[in-house]
Amino acid sequence: MRNNRAMVATPHRIAVLALDDVVGLDLGTPAQVFGAARTPAGARLYTVEVCTPGGRPVPSTAGYQVLPDHGLELLETADTVIVPGVHGAALTPDRILAAGVADALRAAYDRGARIMSICTGAFALAAAGLLDGRRATTHWAYADRFRALYPGVDLDPEVLFVADDRVLTSAGVAAGIDLCLHVVRTDHGSEVANRAARRCVVPPWRDGGQAQFIERPVPKVADASTAGAREWARQRLHEPVNLRDLADQARMSVRTFTRRFRSETGLSPAQWLLQQRTDHARLLLETTDLSVDQVARRSGFTTAASLRQHLNHRVGVSPSTYRRAFRGT
Structure with missing residues (x-):
């Protein structure tokens, strides 16, 4: 983890490598998310x-052709390379890697x-030998x-995404958004x-460790959602909040609440x-001068x-190191 404020003067260069039968949403995700990452003054x-x-x-896969401005030479100077997903029929090693791609x-x-993939783009990274011995994910x-x-x-x-040193992979479709936001959060x-x-x-x-939502039913009745209890808890993070409190807010039994909570979030309430x-x-460490004790209590x-x-456990650094990484000494 490092202080990346110097990157503001020279924007981080990202190359998105579109392969045959590229998934349309995956292709557009990096430009949308990283394009939205700006300084308070609006600089990209x-x-x-x-x-x-x-x-x-x-x-x-979206019914149009991609007309690029660059060939593979773009990868020679990019700070980050992202490979979006491709359609299932193109996932064999001989088809997914055109000449020179590996x-x-x-x-x-x-x-x-830094090398990243979205969804089935992981097949390209694996075919190129970049995932051997690494932990990774895909759809x-x-x-x-x-x-x-x-x-x-x-x-x-x-899981939604995996970061293994400089190689990052994500699960299907919307998980690519999660991975891109994770990178923005790590960088800035x-x-x-x-x-x-x-x-x-x-x-x-x-x-990233949150489970992919694999064939889980969506609650049919809006009133039966745990969203209200989650918002109630967010406003009281500084207070003791237990499972019974959350279940009472949702007007459910603890057992029903726990089951429905996991179906909606992929996580247990705890x-x-x-x-x-x-x-x-993390937000308080980045944006305030509160002491570590005060941050802990709040x-x-x-x-x-x-x-x-x-x-x-979550980030791999102490609060003081985390603060220095994003705010300087």
Whole structure:
């Protein structure tokens, strides 16, 4: 984790590599999310450009062709390379990697670029050898095919995204938004990421370890949602909140509330509450001069030691290190 304020003067360069049968939504996600990441003065923090093998037009799943401005040479100077998903019929190694693609991806990684995939774009990274021995994810519906083709990859199809050093992979469709926001948050902090999320009208944070929503029924009755209880808890992160309190707010039994809560969020109430408190603590560390003890109390951790333990588990650094990374000394 580092202080990236110097990146404001020179926007971070992102190359989106569109392959044959690219998924339309996946292709547009990086430009939308990273384009929304700006300084308070409105300066762009990222530039996003699209390339294809040979700079040729490629078909998409959305009924149009992609007419790029660049070929694979764009990967030679990009700070981050993103491979969007492709249609299932094009996922075999001989089809997904056109001539020169594997070499260009490996060369970008070897010189220090960050490499990302959205949805089935992970098949391209695996075919290029960039996922060997790494933990990764992709759309749950393609997990069996992925494992059969690339048994050397530690595939986890139950999560939204995985960050393994400089190689990041995400699950299907909307999980690409979560991964892009995660990168913005890592590069520039919660405040910038939250503004970008608001600009895109999407939730500002879904933890990467959150489960993919695999064939889970959606509650049929709006009044039976746990959303009201979640909002009630968000306003009281500094107070003790237990499962019975949440169930009472939703007017449900504890058992029903717990089951419905997990179906709506993919998390248990305790996991979700801990996530909310950690994210609130991160925001306070980034945007206020409160002491670590004060941040801990206002986030519901009670003690600095508790905050330190949970932040280190979630982010891998102490509160003081986290604050220095995003605010300087």
